[in-house]
Amino acid sequence: MSKALRLDRLLANMGYGSRRDIEQMVRAGWIMLDGERLTHSEDRIALDPGLPQRMTVRGQPLDPTPGFALMLHKPLGVTCSHKESGALVYDLLPERWRRRDPALSTIGRLDKETSGLLLLTDDGALLHRVISPRSHMPKRYLATLDRPLSGAEGEAFARGTLMLDGEDKPLAPATLEPLDDLTAYLTVTEGRYHQVRRMFAAVGNHVTALHRDRIGALDLPADLAPGDYRLLQSDGIDAIFASRRRVTSA
Numbered sequence: 086m087s088k089a090l091r092l093d094r095l096l097a098n099m100g101y102g103s104r105r106d107i108e109q110m111v112r113a114g115w116i117m118l119d120g121e122r123l124t125h126s127e128d129r130i131a132l133d134p135g136l137p138q139r140m141t142v143r144g145q146p147l148d149p150t151p152g153f154a155l156m157l158h159k160p161l162g163v164t165c166s167h168k169e170s171g172a173l174v175y176d177l178l179p180e181r182w183r184r185r186d187p188a189l190s191t192i193g194r195l196d197k198e199t200s201g202l203l204l205l206t207d208d209g210a211l212l213h214r215v216i217s218p219r220s221h222m223p224k225r226y227l228a229t230l231d232r233p234l235s236g237a238e239g240e241a242f243a244r245g246t247l248m249l250d251g252e253d254k255p256l257a258p259a260t261l262e263p264l265d266d267l268t269a270y271l272t273v274t275e276g277r278y279h280q281v282r283r284m285f286a287a288v289g290n291h292v293t294a295l296h297r298d299r300i301g302a303l304d305l306p307a308d309l310a311p312g313d314y315r316l317l318q319s320d321g322i323d324a325i326f327a328s329r330r331r332v333t334s335a
């Protein structure tokens with residue numbers, strides 16, 4: 086059975102205002118369900134993902150109900166943080182979403198100067214399933230390099246013995262797929278700090294551009310422009326977990 090919440094609590098938790106604000110919005114006739122005006126802010130509303138197709142607030146479809154996820158094409162120059170100065174990934178989303186409870190958070194992070202596929206959710210269980218080290222979630226990056234590949238990097242990354250500066254545990258095996266001398270896909274299953282840049286530094290190279298295009302079996306859609314986002318439906322979430330293949334040594 087789906088969970089139900091009082092209308093005023095549901096909309097307040099979704100960032101539409103205080104419970105008192107919601108009461109006034111109901112009184113003003115601004116909230117409609119299935120084409121009918123809702124008249125009681127204490128009415129219980131069954132939480133279901135289809136609610137935005139049935140409910141409107143001031144004539145606009147309701148925002149996604151709690152327990153949602155989205156993919157964002159993170160542009161360069163924005164930070165995956167709630168509170169650092171400068172441009173934040175949350176600035177790319179509707180302003181109201183910053184007041185949601187539970188809060189929307191990024192599923193893992195990309196560096197300020199890395200672009201590409203970034204997932205966000207307000208669902209703690211989903212977040213944990215993706216970022217837990219036990220999930221060994223494959224993440225694919227397109228790296229552009231300063232110096233030509235020597236040919237030895239693939240084996241060094243696949244062996245599972247590479248140590249990053251300042252760490253005491255070797256990296257798990259990772260898969261390198263060179264595209265040409267200066268560009269390669271690298272798929273890693275961990276999420277260590279600046280991992281891809283540090284891996285190339287460990288083999289004497291330097292990453293000049295980095296872009297993530299895949300998490301699990303979920304690809305960044307070619308028609309999702311930098312800065313744009315799209316809600317993830319259940320097939321998108323399934324795609325994240327569809328690729329349970331571990332990256333193994335060559």
Ligand code: URA
Pocket residue numbers: 194195196197199278279280281282283295
């Ligand atoms: N590795 C990096 O170096 N940076 C990222 O943003 C992600 C992985």
